[in-house]
Amino acid sequence: MKKKRTSSIYVRLVITIVSAIFAVTLIIGGMSIYAIDKCMKEVLPTGYDEINSIIYNIGVGSYALVLLVAILFSVITVMIAGRIVKPLKQLIKEADELSNGDYEVNIEPSNIYEIDALGTAFVKMAESIKEHDHHQHMLAYRDSLTGLRNVTSYKSWTSGIEKEINNSDTKFGIVVFDLNELKETNDNIGHEAGNKLICSAAQIISGVFKRSPVFRIGGDEFAVILKSRDYDECDLLIEKLDRRCKSEFITAEGKTVPVHIARGVAFYDSKTDTSVVDVFNRADDLMYENKRNIKTGMI
Numbered sequence: 274m275k276k277k278r279t280s281s282i283y284v285r286l287v288i289t290i291v292s293a294i295f296a297v298t299l300i301i302g303g304m305s306i307y308a309i310d311k312c313m314k315e316v317l318p319t320g321y322d323e324i325n326s327i328i329y330n331i332g333v334g335s336y337a338l339v340l341l342v343a344i345l346f347s348v349i350t351v352m353i354a355g356r357i358v359k360p361l362k363q364l365i366k367e368a369d370e371l372s373n374g375d376y377e378v379n380i381e382p383s384n385i386y387e388i389d390a391l392g393t394a395f396v397k398m399a400e401s402i403k404e405h406d407h408h409q410h411m412l413a414y415r416d417s418l419t420g421l422r423n424v425t426s427y428k429s430w431t432s433g434i435e436k437e438i439n440n441s442d443t444k445f446g447i448v449v450f451d452l453n454e455l456k457e458t459n460d461n462i463g464h465e466a467g468n469k470l471i472c473s474a475a476q477i478i479s480g481v482f483k484r485s486p487v488f489r490i491g492g493d494e495f496a497v498i499l500k501s502r503d504y505d506e507c508d509l510l511i512e513k514l515d516r517r518c519k520s521e522f523i524t525a526e527g528k529t530v531p532v533h534i535a536r537g538v539a540f541y542d543s544k545t546d547t548s549v550v551d552v553f554n555r556a557d558d559l560m561y562e563n564k565r566n567i568k569t570g571m572i
Contacts, residue, residue: 364395416489418468419475427488430498431549438541438548446499446507446540447549449556450478451564453533455493458525466525473523473532481514496553499538507538535564 382389414426422430437443452474459467471493478495479487485503488496499507514536521532537559539552546552 360392364392367395367399419472419489421475421479421495422486422488424488424490426486427490427496430486430488434498434549438546442543444500444504444541445552446504446538447552447556448482448497448499448507448511448536448538449553449560450474450495450497451535451560452493452495453535453564453567454530458530462526462528462530466523466528466530469523469525470530470532473521474534477514477517477521477532477534481510481517495534499540504540507540511536511538533567535560535567537561537563 382392414422414429416423434443434445437445452471455467455470458470471489474493474495475487475489478497482497482499482503484501485497485499488498490496497503503510514534518532518534523530523532537556539555539559541549541552
């Protein structure tokens with residue numbers, strides 16, 4: 274389908290107004306000169322060619338003056354049209370950036386009421402879209418109970434890491450967590466107590482791994498992706514988590530439930546690992562080993 278050609282509103286506006294001014298000028302000027310010349314021929318007898326010539330020159334001079342005024346008005350028209358069209362062009366630019374996901378709209382105030390009102394409405398619309406987009410992002414990538422990143426977010430992060438593995442050497446680790454006694458708490462005290470236990474575990478994990486993305490990937494399962502400083506200080510962070518779990522508990526329905534979190538950590542090894550799943554599985558195995566040791570009282 275052939276694309277329809279478009280032209281600038283600025284060009285259309287200027288051409289229309291300037292053409293109208295010059296058309297009116299030419300008509301008025303031409304009629305004036307014709308009227309003056311006709312009147313002089315009627316009033317003055319034949320033989321007064323010199324006077325006729327002077328009067329004609331006056332008419333031509335008047336016409337030139339009218340033409341000069343027309344040019345002046347045309348210049349003013351161009352300036353006014355520019356002041357009208359400039360903010361409209363800015364709105365078009367901001368709309369294009371908004372469609373590409375950039376919600377930081379900056380519209381300069383205009384002294385033309387309608388355009389200023391349009392700019393204000395556009396800014397409010399951008400803010401509304403930004404807020405709605407943020408809300409939708411929260412629904413899609415955040416766990417509603419704990420506020421942590423959810424399994425969808427985890428898949429997005431690991432997808433990015435997979436590209437790093439394929440393109441270059443990378444360093445990362447994964448910590449897998451599992452909350453002990455959640456089923457017993459749900460069965461014996463209630464799901465509200467179970468939710469309280471989950472939230473407490475989420476606060477502990479996110480409080481220890483402050484610089485890392487923390488995910489709730491299942492009912493009582495969590496994961497952390499280690500990179501940079503947390504990657505280097507992982508042992509210290511695991512020790513800190515274990516110490517906190519020994520002193521943390523929740524109270525519900527008059528009963529006290531300890532917050533025991535089993536954990537396992539594994540680091541990417543370029544010699545043996547081909548994907549993030551390989552690292553996750555090793556961490557998951559170590560987590561279950563830690564879980565058994567907690568239940569048997571070995572730690």
